[in-house]
Amino acid sequence: MAAVTAGLPHAEALRQGVTTTLDAFLEHKARAAVSLGMSPEVAQSLGGFLAAGGKRLRPLICATGWQAGGGRAIPEAVIRTAASLEMFHAFCLIHDDIMDDSDSRRGAPTLHRRLTGLQGSSQRPAAAERTGASCAILIGDVALAWSDELLHTAGLTPRQLGAVLPLVHEMRSEVMYGQYLDVTTAGRPTTDVEQARRIIRYKTAKYTVERPLQIGACLAGASLAVREALSAYALPVGEAFQLRDDLLGVFGAPEVTGKPSLDDLRGGKHTVLVALALQRADAGQRRVLDALLGMDGLGEAGADRIREVLTATGARAEVENMIAALRARALRVLESAPLAPYATAGLRRLTEVATARAR
Structure with missing residues (x-):
């Protein structure tokens, strides 16, 4: 596979490149299974x-980190x-959908629901x-194992692999701790905004943005200051x-977001919005x-009553204010960050992609 040019204008x-890599890898795995009689x-x-x-957001952020660390054209090892x-x-x-008992993702049945449907009338x-659910858990486990295989067969130099492995290990632990916090607080939302923000930090902020950026930058040999x-x-x-995801999960249009607008409310998620x-x-x-929060059989009428309270209390507007303040804080960092202008421009565009979205 040829290298692709870095930068968000070339995100597609x-x-x-990422999709082609994943398709080829999984085709190889399917053939290998057949050869083993599986x-x-x-x-x-x-x-x-x-x-x-x-959205392939994490690969895009990893490539942006490569650019911020001084890389330009993205080699195959970085794509892998x-x-x-x-x-x-x-x-x-896959595991999150099982834990949340979600019916759909990206406008289609979740994997565990689809696999349930394949059982037909045999059970x-x-x-x-x-x-x-059991089959989906196992397929999720396979995805975890194969993510490790993809990394170790990416063609990284020993220095690159040694630099990124600690970040990958930390990322995996952080997101699982964050998910643990999410699961153990679901159905018991409280007024504790800081606890809700702690869940965000570990379940999403580090694993979605910080670690992919750091991994890309380390591959490029970025300095400590960068x-x-x-x-x-x-x-x-x-x-x-x-x-933004929490707002879309409650107020977003499912036909746009690809996700139901009832799951978080039915699950009684402890979010900043609810706190x-x-x-x-x-x-x-x-x-x-x-x-109504956390009610298993919650319907649209009950959800609308919750939405009215989320709006009337000013919680929805306050979350929008928090998003704007966080976006401004990130952009201020870029004003003095030791980055090349093209890298700063890419991160500015990434800020808009991540925070001003409809899905």
Whole structure:
């Protein structure tokens, strides 16, 4: 595969490079399974999940980090490293959908729901659901293992691999700790905004923006000053990204976001949006939130009542203000960061991509 030119104007070329890498890798895995007398279904199911959409944001951010670290054209080794991040992301999403009991993602059935449907009438509904969830867990596990294989076979030099492995290990631990916090607080939202922000920091900000940026920069041999500037930039952008995601998860149009607008409310997610509403709610508004947040059978009518409270308390507007403040903070970092002008321009565009989105 030829190298692609760095920079967000060429994001589509990078996405295509990552997609081509993933497709070829999974085709090889499917053929290898058949040669061993195994079903190619695992690789094919994972390939279908990866092909269903997605912004390839983490590979794009990794490539932006390569650029910020002094790299220009993106070599195949960096593309394969970026692809390993997308494979890890697939693992996270597959398991997250099971834990959240989500029905759809990217406008299509989640993997565990699709695999449940494939059982047909051969099993009772409850057994089919267990089989579908179990198979999806295993395919997610395979995605985690294969993300590691992609990284170790990317063609990195020993210096590059030694530099990025500690970051990859930290990223994996951080996102799982963040997910653990998310799971253990679901159904029990409180007024604790800082706890909600801590979940964001570990579940999203570090794994979506900071670590991919650092990985790309380390591959390019970036200085400590550059890496520190990238972290100072990345954390507010990552937090703003998740705050936007929380708003879209409640107020977004499913036909645009590709995700249901009820899951977070049914799950009683402990988000900044909900914590702020609980802080500000009067007695009547608090009764609505206490009665409806986390309700299994919550429908659109109940969700609309919650949305009214989230808006009336000013929580929705305050989250928008927080996003704007975090975006401004990240852009201020870029004003004095020791980066080449083309790298700064790419990070400015990345800020808009991450924080001002509709899906």
